[in-house]
Amino acid sequence: MPTTTRSSELRASRPLRSSRLAAGAVGLALSIGCAHTPAEAFFQLTPESAQHRAAETRQFETSERNELLSASAAVLQDLGFQVVESVRELGFLRAVKERTAREYTPEIWRGLLLAISSLGFISGQNTLIWMPVDLQQQIDASLVSRPIDAEGARHEVRILFYRVVWKSDGYAGNTYIPPGQQRMESIRDPRIYQLFFAKLSKAVFLEAHKI
């Protein structure tokens, strides 16, 4: 009889220990996730500001500001965006497109993790981990075109691409992770900007001749 008691005690203490571990891991993840940047950091120019500006900006030798703006809208449409805001007087455009965010690599990792975590069934517990992956994304573009000399003979176009990504649902043991967790990030890949401006300069050239 004492043996039974001891083993049941052992069985009872094991989930407790693992839940404490899980709570610790969640706490750690939360504390990393909630790193709070002080507000003053967002209102100061940083060494990266100039680099970002250079990557996001191009100048065009044209006085046709309406043509430049409508060519920008046309290029965004070619890239699959829908224009959702436009202010002609300020040369402002905002455009949006939604795309799937699923990729092969996270799916492979998800499968591997599921296979590894299924080994926990040997101990008789549900340790299955079905990791949430990126499911859907909304890519936004915010564009401003403005004259950079007094005569308005040269214009500067600056565009910023950013995206919001939504995650799928998942499981950690018996705990269900609901879908819809989201994160937002600026797109910093210079190739995206180069592609946009290559298309825009081509469009401006063609349309300049069209008039």
Add this chain to the structure above:
Amino acid sequence: MRTPLRSAVWLATAVALAACATPPVPPPNLLAPTEEQAALRAMQTRTFDVSDRTQAMRGVIAALQDLGFIIERANEQLGLVTAARFAEPNYNDMVGVTVIARPQGADKMEIRVNAIYDNKPITDANIYQNFFATLERSLFVGRTEAAQ
């Protein structure tokens, strides 16, 4: 076992009743101007020697872009610009900015900026000073050195 349960039920009932008895009453001075509001308004407002509203708004937009903000909305007739950015590296928080430019007389422009972080208003005067410093640079310093 029964006594703690019973007392818990009583406690819960008492709390529920107390909540019913005193509905939240907004203070009568909720919308009245306060000293803090006047101080906040002073630190959020600055007047610049600019006569053209469009030029002022272009300067505001350029300054916000330099600071990494995304321009969300603009209204030229009202002199209004709304922008936001992610509070990187925490991707759940947002910093939101609303700027309004209003002409003061023939050759002055009053620019007021409201900033919120994590849905709470920013009340630090230094932050607004930094913003106006960036704006001044963007309004008056030549910007022809941008990448070709």
